[in-house]
Amino acid sequence: MSYQALYRVWRPQQFKDIAGQEAVTRTLRNALSHGNTSHAYLFSGPRGTGKTSAAKIFAKAMNCKNPKDGEPCNECNLCQSITQGKLGDVIEIDAASNNGVEEIRDIREKANYAPTEAEYKVYIIDEVHMLSMGAFNALLKTLEEPPMNVVFILATTEPHKIPLTIISRTQRFDFRRISAQDIIKRMTYILNEKNIEFDPDALMSIAKAAEGGMRDALSILDQVISFSDGAVTLDDTLRITGSVTQELMIDYISAALNHNTEKGLELLHQMMQEGKDANRLVGDVILFSRDILIYQKTKDENLLKMSKVDDRFNTLIAEAQPEKIYDIIEIMNQTQQEMRISTHAEVYLEVATVRLAQVKPEIATDSAPTTTRDTDESQELRTLKNRLNQMQKVIEQMQQNGVNNEATKTPKRKPARKNAGQTVFKVNRHQVFGILEHATRNDLAKLKDLWPDLINALSTSQKAIMNTSKPVAASPNGLVVTFDYDILCERAANDTILIDAVGDYLEKVIGHRADMATVPSNQWLEVRQAFIDQMKNDGQEETDNQEKEQAPKETEEVDAVVSEAVNLFGKENVTITD
CATH class of the missing domain: 3.30.300.180 (DnaA, N-terminal domain)
Incomplete structure (x- = not known):
């Protein structure tokens, strides 16, 4: 028989095998035990959290001849046929490739026929949010008034895309992300059953890389087993996942805290040369910084997502200032957003590393130490606030030294403003x-x-x-x-x-x-006032210019009259007066 992936071989066959979904599995078991099952269910949640597996187990438990406490026996013919996918009364449909109206109409017509072998006919529609609006409308009437002994189980990773008219006619169960501890517990069980040696730290690294998905975790575990020739080690796991060791992460954060730019860039280039994924590196830095803050406040190791508590981690916890860790998270979060629209991820990481090493944790002011956040807006606000505080203190000092109100209104205030670190603004x-x-x-x-x-x-x-x-x-x-x-x-x-x-x-x-x-x-x-004075001066100059222009004309006119008088009466008979 050909090799099957771990997530297929170790797919849960009973509700108790589904990790991290106790609230969902307990509710379904109780409904089956008391005969309170509904005609339609909606299973929603992230990928790899057990939605389809729970749907198959539910179909088996409804049709099992020997159920016990809501669990299928997995031994009768019906259970085994459903497990192997051979029972015609349990129909699995992929809505991603069967999302048209015709497919749903076909389902609606076949649902009217009674089940042939099992007691209930179960339709499992995976990725139901991919159905077209017409297909949803075709399904709506069937969900509202379903035929006898027919159950619909809808599974989706994006419930917000499903019409509310569909959701209101189903019982909705939300599958949450599986915790790292539950993933590690399941992987430990599988490795023990297969007699494979493993490093517990390697399983922790796989669980963190899976981000709450059991299927992803088992796929990564499968890769590590193949890569390491049968043993699961931390080094091999880090190579497969592209993650960074805690020692390197501590060195990188320490370089930022100690403003050692050269060391930070050296560590960054080392990690990139080892093939570490840039986006995962940014995410690891954010998670590691988050663990530092959480552990500083709670001292609870169970709350850590990225770290394990050892001597070096405790030393870093003692040295790290929360304000500086906030800066690291903020800068890395900004870098992560910038990297999404760029093909030069390493350049953004280098710039972020330089920024991390240059940002100072505190700025001393006259009133209280203030943290600096390396963003343009917060930096400007803090700078303005500090300068305004300095100016206020200068004014208070002037009042205490006996400077009266009249003096404060005179230009003598300018030296005081300069002493406060200000420059007199020159108006254009x-x-x-x-x-x-x-x-x-x-x-x-x-x-x-x-x-x-x-x-x-x-x-x-x-x-x-x-x-x-x-x-x-x-x-x-x-x-x-x-x-x-x-x-x-x-x-x-x-x-x-x-x-x-x-x-x-x-x-x-x-x-x-x-x-x-x-x-x-x-x-x-x-x-x-200067503008008013200028306007007055310009007006006076214009008046003077007009008078100067008129004066020669008047002189010429007077000279012409005198000449005419002399010609008429003689020079000795003409007297000129102004």
Whole structure:
């Protein structure tokens, strides 16, 4: 007989053999024992968790001649025929390849015929979510009013794709992912029955790689047995699964915690050269970091998914700061998302390794230590908060030193702002004056009405900059905005993305873009007065120029009159007065 895969040979034949689904199997056994079976069931859950196996066992138990506590005997002719797939009254259908209306109509017509050998005719429809809408509608009436002695068992990995009208006519059982302990227990039983030596750590690695699927775990175990010539070892398992040893993972995390970029990159290249899968490596780092956080808080080894507790792990637990571990998880999660749309996974891993080693766990401030999160938005928020705190302390210190309100309004505040680590923002007066020259009250009123909505439409980091802003002037193609702090004013003026975002919003709401000019609040009155003075000076210069242009004309006119008078009356008879 040809070789059969482990998951086929060791498919569960009784409810008690199904690992990790005690709630489901107990309910089904009790229903069978008390004769409370339904006409339609829906088994949903991840792949390899026992849905189809439970359906076959249920079909056997319903038709078994010698059932015991809801379990089939697996010895009678009916049980053996169902196990071998030869009983005509138990029909398995793959909805992925039989998803049309005609196939379901054929089922509906044949369901009206009584079972030939067994007591119940059982239809097992696998991957039922693949049926077309027309097929679902054809099945709906049969589920609502099924023929006598006919049972439908629908199995799916995506129950959200099934119409609610179908789900409401079935008893739904949700199969959950199988825990690593249950998978290891089942693999241990199988290996003992086959007299195969194994390393318990290897089974743990297989269970983690299976991600809650028993079929996946047995397939990996089958590969490892073939690769290792009959023995299951950790090294062979890691080669098959592409996972990383705990020692390498500890070294990699330690390099990040100690800001050792060179060591981190060296370990990364070593793991990649050994053929480790990039996506699995990122997932392993995230899970290992998760285990560090969980074990730091609970000290419960049973909650660990990736790690085992030993001396090196305990040393790492003592050294690792939770804030830094949060950073590792966040950076790796971002890297995982970027790798999904790229073919250069190793490049993203190298960049992530450099970022992990460069991020510092804490930033000391005057108030309290604050963790730094290596994302643009959180970094900007923390920087702004720290600088605002520094400015507030400077103001309080000035008040304590006896600086009165009048002094705080004078330009003498500038040295104090510099001492606080700030620079005086230089206003682009040319831009501001150009806007003020065409500014209108109507444009400003429109802008003030929509300003709160504009701020809410911005991103988190942009909103942090614009929260203290206030529009003070507006023209059809420009606006002047004041800020309470110079640092925010400077950031807004230099942030082209923010300026574009404001322009895009205005174009969408009022129909045209407007360039934004920024002015610190404490400089606005001065800037506005300078514009007024300039407008007055320009007006006076224009008047003077007009007078200068008119003066020669008047002189010429006077000279012409004098010449005519001299010609008429003689020079001695003409007197000229101004």
